[in-house]
Amino acid sequence: MRPSLPAERRETVKRGVALRTVEMPFARALHLALIFRDGAQGDPEGRAGITNLAARMLLEGTRGRDAxxxxxxLEGLGAHYSAEVRHEVSILRFSLPRELFVRALPLIGELVFEAGFRAVDFERLRDQTAAFLEKELKDPRETAAKHLNALLLRGTPQARPTKGTPESVRSAELGEVKSRGNALLRAGVEAVVCGRLGRSEKEALGVLMGRFPAARSPRSPLAAVTPAEPGLYFHPWPGAVQSELRLGTPGPAPGGAEWFPFLLLNTILGGKFTSRLNLNLRETHGYTYAARSFLQERRAISCFCVSAAVATGVTVPALREMFGELDGMTAAAFDPKEVTDAAGYLSGSFHYALDSPSLYLHRVVEREALWLGPDYFRRYLDFLDRAPGFDFRRVPRTPFDRSRAVLVVVGAPAVRGRLKALGMPLREI
Amino acid sequence: MGLSPFTLPNGLRVVLAPRKGVPLAAVNLWYAVGSKDERPGHTGFAHLFEHLMFEGSRDVRDNEHFLMLERVGGVANGSTWLDHTNYYETLDPKHLELALFLESNRMGYLLDTLEQKKLDGQREVVKNERRWRVDNRPYGAWDEKLYEMAFPAGHPYHHPVIGYMEDLDNATLADVEAFFRSHYTPSNAVLTIAGGFEPRRARALVERYFGPIPGGKRPKPRPVPGARPASGAEAVVRDSVALPRLYLLIHAPAPGEAAYHDAEAAAYFLGDGRGSLLYRELVMEGRTASAASAWFLPAEGVSSLVLCVTGQPGVSLKVLRTAFLRTLEGAGRRPLEAPETRRARHLNLAAAVLQEESLTQRADLLSEASIRFDDPGAALEQREGRERVSRDSLQAYLRRALEQPRFLLGFVPRP
Incomplete structure (x- = not known):
């Protein structure tokens, strides 16, 4: 029998604003996430990073208080808080001791509804963000991840980095950022709270949620992608002692018919320590510290990705092993034991979120951010129960087809010549 | 806290911390051995050994350790630090026996299946871990360089936990065997189980699986000189980075020492959070820095308080250094304001609340308190200690700390 999940209450407050409360009786803190139904996808053309600045400006002061x-x-109440902007949603998170939660809610309301957007704070945040992005340009793993995203989602608003580039951020102006901030508020919001809520906490939360305006129609999700030409994209990185490898293909739609079976196949390939990829590249060959595969989820699409950092000298052998494992995933059937093991892992590790309210909040936020519906957890766990008898022949394996994949290698310049041995189209980026 | 501590005849200390209604059990095993116990020329050995602990034992075949846990949805890992190594599993309480079997099998019988191939394989994995964490990452060598400066050669904390690349080749099977026999004895470990389990059954399982393991002697701990340095040091590293950055390390009180919790709170006051001193003065007001942060890193004998500031583009390391040190000097001299103290104190307390709320972290805190103080209940006192931090105590600590010798490491972009 699987463990029961915490009681979750779903209600609609004034003007259609959704509130989800999850009761966790032993919690000592309260965790709140405000999910705004708009994100970096709404950045105007050529203005990447504007939404990120707008969401972060909410934490940079109000009309009555500077940053x-x-x-x-907030910190005087012990609050740990952050702002995160993804392509389709923007999220504010707050965690603080339960006894201080009620005192924090008016402050949270103030920062959302009475945001200051002061020029001095904006200019500083803009410079800070540009500096952060400049710093990332020197990081090979960040570079590899950004290349993969741009190649897989080419030609769509989601190909742009959520935080923008140093150049786009430096050219941002207060007026456009403020306008995006207002758009975030009008996009609709959903609140998720995890912890132990008493009467006073519930009342204060109701007051906060009642201030949100009615949501306008949500932005349409990205429905399909046409990645860049399959092949190998090489970014020379002088002095690199490892090659950062990222491979990607379009994946199935989250929550769709193929979704759960594909999640399970991904687990077999690279979703756990004893996955085929990790056992091969790490345990058998010692090529890497970790090799994994995962799905980057958006509302209506996903990207299937493989990732590893391998020692420079073994870049080509490591890629050959990676390809072999991908090819193995196109097999017609799987060892039932491997399927049972993967299902057991996914089911148990899902329940690991019960370790703490902050982890469980994360699970619920992911579900809500992707519009997966209130019965998503149940459907997922039901599938895992049935997985050992599931006919995986019905599941398309196209995401594992490496002839359709874009492969990014960020590594030492000397690696370029060796990569030719793979016989793939090779472009330098 | 509802703790039930007991000790097995072989010396293994056990803490049971049941919490009704929780559908998980967290198993946590701390060994009182870390990188401080390594011999010269063998840096990184304690961490390499941690990797070998996942490679199977007498009744657990290669790769089966993780596989057996994953099969039932268990989440497991380990970590190595200066003064300890821990291993943990969080899983459905009905599989508690599996976790105890696995931990006991490697505690008792790791060497039965140890072979050169496993050592060589994990050596390569660890070398890649080092490349990934340190050598192929901007500012990746910061802690290695800073600790080399802050602790003199020969001090147990002088070298990096992950080890030097050249030393990783020196580990032999004989070293592994000797290390295991010296440090991985029941008497050198604490086992904690927290969560939704039945205590009587858990105790019976602990006795069944760990009881037969021979006790061995509790190793004499390698002393860690806690003496504060007479003078500081400063160095600059040229690295593949975009912006200048400064790290500063101050020796801080060890767990259990007076002012320990003031030092924890000092990290929040100085550099953790947007309302912290460095963020306020260098990022918000002075605009010389683009980021500021602080960490308090506890360790036996002497802890470390580490501050970090990253420059804005166009700001030189020299300008950043001047502004940074001026800010710290000012902080040591002026009286603290009430909101500053409240902020640091509440953030420190909230961090404790968030830690204890997680079952996995709670088990870790209990093991830590047992190893450090021989008393799991001391984990509760940690929170009380944080509550006792006052404006006067924080002020007094800061005044002393900021006058201590300091170790300053700068990073500048490589031309």
Missing amino acids: LALATA
């Missing part, structure tokens, strides 16, 4: 006064007030 420092707001930070001092």
Whole structure:
């Protein structure tokens, strides 16, 4: 028998604003996430990073408090908080001791509804963000991830980096950022709270949620992608002692008919420590510290990705092993034991989220951010129960087809010549 | 806290911390051995050994350790630090026996299946871990360089936990065997089980699986000189980075020492959070820095308080250094304001609340308190200690700390 999940209450507050509360009786803190139904996908053409600046400006002061006064007030209550912007949603998170939660809610309301958007704070945040992005340009793993995203989602608004580039951020202006901030509020919001909610917490939360305006129609999700030409994209990185490898193909739609079976196949390939990829590249060959595969999820699409950092000298042998494992996933059937093991892992590790309210909040936020529906957890766990008898021949394996994949290698310049041995089209980026 | 501590005849200390209604059990095993116990020329050995602990034992075949846990949805890992190594599993309480079997089998019988191939394989994995964490990452060598400066050659904390690349080749099977026999004895470990399990059954399982393991002697701990240095040091590293960055390390009180919790709170006051001193003065007001942060890193004998600031584009390391040190000097001299103290104190307390809320972390805290103080209940006192931090105590700590010798490491972009 599987463990029961915490009681979750779903309600609609004024003007259609959704509130999800998850009761976890032993919690000592309360965790709140505000999910705004708009993200970096809404950045105007050529203005990547504007939404990220807008969401972060919410934490940079209000009409009545400058950035420092707001930070001092929130942190004076012990609040740990952050702003995150993805392509389709923007999320504010707050965690603080339960006894201080009620005092924090008016502050949270103030920062959302009375955002200051002061020029001095904006200019600083803009410079800070541009500096952060410049710093990332020197990081091979960040570079590899950004290349893969741009190649897989080419030609769509989601190909742009959510935080923008140093250049796009430096050219941002306060007016357009403020306008995006207002758009975030109008896009609709959903709140998720995990912890132990008493009467006073519920009342204060109701007051906060009642301030949100009615949601407008949500932005349409990205429905399909046409990646760049399959093949190998090489980014020379002088001095690199490892090659960062990223392979990607379009994956199935989250929550769709193929989704759960594909999640399970991905687990067999690279979703756990004893996955085929990790056992091969790490345990058998010692080529890497970790090799894994995963799905980057959006509302209506996903990207299937493989990732590893391998020692420079074994880049080509490591890629050959990776290809072999991908080819193995196109087999007609799987060893039932391997399927049972993967299903057991996914089911158990799902329940690991019960370890703490903050972990469980994360699970619920992911579900809500992707519009997966209230019965998603149940459907997922039901599938895992049935997985050992499931006919995986019905599941398309095209995401594992490496002839359709884009492969990014960020590594030492000397690696370029060796990559030719793979016989793939090779482009330098 | 509802703790039931007991000790097996072989010396293994056990803490049971049941919590009703929780559908998980967290098993946590701390060994009182870390990188401080390594011999010269063998840096990185404790961590390499941690990897070998997942490679099977007498009744657990290669790769089966993780596989057996994953099959039932268990989440497991380990970590090595200066003064300890821990291993943990969080899983459905009905599989508690599996976790105890696996931990006991490697505690008792790791060497039965150890072979050169496993050592060589994990050596390569660890070398790649080092490349990934340190050598192929901007600023990746910061802690290695900073600890080399802050602790003199010969001090147990002088070298990096992950080890030097050249030393990783020196480990032999004989070293592994000797290390295991010296440090992986029941008497040198604490086992904690937290969560939704039945205590009587858990105790019976612990006795069944760990009881037969021979006790061995508790190794004499390698002393860690806690003496504060007479003078500081400063160095600059040229690296593949975009922006200048400064790290500063101050020796801080060890767990259990007076002012330990003031030092924890000092990290929040100085550099953790947007309302912290460095963020406020260098990022918000002075605009010389683009980021500021702080960490408090506890360790036996002497902890470390580490501050970090990253420059804005166009700001030189020299300008950043001047502004950074001026800010710290000012902080040591002026009286603290009430909101500053409240902020640091509440953030520190909230961090404790968030830690204890997680079953996995709670088990870890209990093991830590047992190893450090021989008393799991000390984990509760940690929170009380944080509550006792006052404006006067934090002020007094800061005044002392900021006058201590400091170790300053700068990074500048390589031309």
